Amino acid sequence: MRRLLPWLTHHLQTPFVVLILGVMVYVLWQSQSFSLGARLFPQVVASAGILLALAELLRQFLRRGAREEQDFTDLASEEDSVAYYGRGMLFFGWLVVFVVLLFLVGPIIAAGMYVLLLLTVQFRSPWRVVVALSLGLMALIWVLGVVLQLRWPASLLSGLI
Amino acid sequence: MLEALINALWILLDPFRMGMLFAGVAIGILVGILPGLGGLMGMALVLPFLFGMDPYAGIALLIGIAAAVPSADTFPSVLMGIPGSSGSQATVMDGYPMARKGEAARALGAAFAASMIGGLLGALALTAVVPFARPIILAFGSPELFMLTLLGLSMVGVLSGNRPIKGILAAVFGLVLGTVGGAPVAAEYRFAGDFLYLYDGFSLVILALGLFALPEIVDLLARGGAIADKKHGLGSGWMRGVRDTLNHKWLVFRHSVIGVFIGFIPGMGSSIIDWVNYGIVVQTSKDKSQFGKGDVRGVIAPESANNAKEGGVLMPTLLFGVPGSSAMALFLGALMIFGIEPGPQLLTRELDLVFVIIWSLALANIFGTLICLLLSKPIARLTFVPFHYLAPFIIVIVMLGAWQETRHWADLVFLLAFGVLGWVMKRTGMPRPPLLIGFILSTLAERYLWMSYNLYDWEWLYRPGVLIIAALSIVLMVAGARIKRSAQQSVPDGGES
Numbered sequence A: 001m002r003r004l005l006p007w008l009t010h011h012l013q014t015p016f017v018v019l020i021l022g023v024m025v026y027v028l029w030q031s032q033s034f035s036l037g038a039r040l041f042p043q044v045v046a047s048a049g050i051l052l053a054l055a056e057l058l059r060q061f062l063r064r065g066a067r068e069e070q071d072f073t074d075l076a077s078e079e080d081s082v083a084y085y086g087r088g089m090l091f092f093g094w095l096v097v098f099v100v101l102l103f104l105v106g107p108i109i110a111a112g113m114y115v116l117l118l119l120t121v122q123f124r125s126p127w128r129v130v131v132a133l134s135l136g137l138m139a140l141i142w143v144l145g146v147v148l149q150l151r152w153p154a155s156l157l158s159g160l161i
Numbered sequence B: 001m002l003e004a005l006i007n008a009l010w011i012l013l014d015p016f017r018m019g020m021l022f023a024g025v026a027i028g029i030l031v032g033i034l035p036g037l038g039g040l041m042g043m044a045l046v047l048p049f050l051f052g053m054d055p056y057a058g059i060a061l062l063i064g065i066a067a068a069v070p071s072a073d074t075f076p077s078v079l080m081g082i083p084g085s086s087g088s089q090a091t092v093m094d095g096y097p098m099a100r101k102g103e104a105a106r107a108l109g110a111a112f113a114a115s116m117i118g119g120l121l122g123a124l125a126l127t128a129v130v131p132f133a134r135p136i137i138l139a140f141g142s143p144e145l146f147m148l149t150l151l152g153l154s155m156v157g158v159l160s161g162n163r164p165i166k167g168i169l170a171a172v173f174g175l176v177l178g179t180v181g182g183a184p185v186a187a188e189y190r191f192a193g194d195f196l197y198l199y200d201g202f203s204l205v206i207l208a209l210g211l212f213a214l215p216e217i218v219d220l221l222a223r224g225g226a227i228a229d230k231k232h233g234l235g236s237g238w239m240r241g242v243r244d245t246l247n248h249k250w251l252v253f254r255h256s257v258i259g260v261f262i263g264f265i266p267g268m269g270s271s272i273i274d275w276v277n278y279g280i281v282v283q284t285s286k287d288k289s290q291f292g293k294g295d296v297r298g299v300i301a302p303e304s305a306n307n308a309k310e311g312g313v314l315m316p317t318l319l320f321g322v323p324g325s326s327a328m329a330l331f332l333g334a335l336m337i338f339g340i341e342p343g344p345q346l347l348t349r350e351l352d353l354v355f356v357i358i359w360s361l362a363l364a365n366i367f368g369t370l371i372c373l374l375l376s377k378p379i380a381r382l383t384f385v386p387f388h389y390l391a392p393f394i395i396v397i398v399m400l401g402a403w404q405e406t407r408h409w410a411d412l413v414f415l416l417a418f419g420v421l422g423w424v425m426k427r428t429g430m431p432r433p434p435l436l437i438g439f440i441l442s443t444l445a446e447r448y449l450w451m452s453y454n455l456y457d458w459e460w461l462y463r464p465g466v467l468i469i470a471a472l473s474i475v476l477m478v479a480g481a482r483i484k485r486s487a488q489q490s491v492p493d494g495g496e497s
Helices: A004-010 A013-031 A036-062 A082-105 A107-122 A127-147 A156-160 B002-012 B015-033 B039-050 B055-072 B074-079 B091-100 B104-138 B142-159 B164-177 B196-200 B204-223 B238-247 B249-264 B270-284 B297-320 B326-337 B345-349 B351-374 B376-382 B387-406 B409-427 B433-462 B464-489
Strands: none
Touching: A013 A036, A013 B164, A036 B164, A036 B433, A082 A107, A082 A156, A082 B204, A082 B387, A082 B409, A107 A127, A107 B387, A127 B387, B002 B015, B002 B055, B002 B351, B015 B039, B015 B055, B015 B074, B015 B351, B039 B055, B039 B204, B039 B326, B039 B387, B055 B074, B055 B104, B055 B297, B055 B326, B055 B351, B074 B091, B074 B104, B091 B104, B091 B297, B104 B238, B104 B249, B104 B297, B104 B351, B142 B164, B142 B297, B142 B433, B142 B464, B164 B433, B204 B326, B204 B387, B204 B409, B204 B433, B238 B249, B249 B270, B249 B297, B270 B297, B270 B464, B297 B326, B297 B345, B297 B351, B326 B433, B345 B351, B351 B376, B387 B409, B433 B464
16 A cells, blocks of 8 residues: 555556546447437547547556656646645545535535634634634625525525424 | 627626626636636636526626736736746746836736737737638538537647647547537437436536636645745836836737737647747847846736737637637637527627627726726735635635536536546646537537538548648647747746746
8 A cells, every 4th residue: 555555646647548548438339329310429539539548558658657747837846745645635525525514504504614614623723714704705605695596405404494 | 890899889888797897807816816726717616607697798707707817817927926827927037036126016017008908909809800700711511610620629639738649638538528418419318327417418517617626726725825925015116117018019019919829729828828929029139138037028028918819719719619728618618508609600690799709808908907007905915815715715606606507416526526537637647628628519519520421421521621621730730839849948947837
């Protein structure tokens, strides 16, 4: 595991292209059962995709060991350490927390609770700032809902009440 | 034509539509000054709220965002030495040294004036192209339109990343994602199984928010800390900066024209335009000694070009339905939300709308510049707010915006899934814009392919128009790749690359 994680973070591009190749093969295989009108486009596109994925895998094999150039449009040099990936996953986890809160208590309370939780648990921010931001966000969501006539999901809490 | 131009101005002057244009400019300024965000994310954020909105108001909102970002992204470039977006990388080269010498206000004044003039020239170029383009575009049949779609896709694929194969593969992956759901030319559902949610296919809003908003938010949070330390004040010298721009009017004009031309080529991102123009101004100046140390010409040239390019990228987007950039791909998606099909019909049936877009672009440039100039002090202060205070606001708006799409919990599940996909793509060097553009063009491309096949069998491949566009694709891709390489070579050591 100690070796596998750093290897995966450094060589993520190969399993990712293999995954895309798998998707293309699945699309080509599945599309055989469609009528001509529904089949033509996915067939052409998936065939092109398979060729491109194989070409990319070949390129990666020929350049194995060499470090990939950074994307020209990237603004900052990205960290590719295991710790950085871990932090990234942690913040994806925080996104899931909001979805769970939304499901449990509805959008306005969830927004306030989310600011409280994220800023106090993760960032240990001063409580006055946290409370002000929390109330501000709740007010913003309420105003947006009224002005744009948005409909919110029915929460578990409202169901129970 | 003139009647449509005037009519469009009256349409736009409606108070609600003007309000939306202002709102777009405000959002554009906000996302422009926060490094790591940008026009694409700003547009993705408002996309869920466009449903049911008046199309002209929605379009004014989106154009307001697109036009304001290239002006506002100058703040972090000059004040912190961090590009506000990829389109202001070269501005750092001389803008930041000027700020360190206490000339931040002069640099910003020059940049905003150049941005405004460049943006207006871009809008003017777009207006001038419409009457000439109309007859040419109307002569195109479905095979030629299919080839144009492929041309746009391959250009974006080849030019948006470092690896052309990866870029085109991403575009093809986007086309495949676009095939999920009901087939546009047959009464059949594809790859949806028994999952009713997928019968309409993946949602553009969910895909765009997932691919572009979530990965940037997660990365900014994962990097931690404030966006930048407070280092330099604004100083004074605003008017001197504006005068600098007026004194270099030929420079502004030349680089605006270059910006429009390069912007017209799909896939030539703003970072390329920025660096190409910086390279040109350095090479063509007699006195090169001050470049990199705080020469105002190094600010004026890229800033006029990156605002003028918005007129350029709108040309293929409006005339051919081929997005000139990833933000324009989202713009096309928004047109579809309003039930407007992009492409040649736009010039025949929706000429008013085309001119509303042009007016919005021109007015948004003026408003954006004025707001940046008048509110520069509070705006500059925003760049020092730690990102974790802004993050919860953005996360909640993204999530609740995504929920508005179909009001199904699967919206949020797919949002997170596309967020992870975008984050992984970012890490694996697979460019994300081609995937989004492929997804948006999928239905259009499928329809054109089917019509071509139905009408001509595979004989359509030998039509002269098709062969000319195929040859043009190769020429443009080679030329684009060369321009990109020379732009990359002009990136100095230690600069952002």
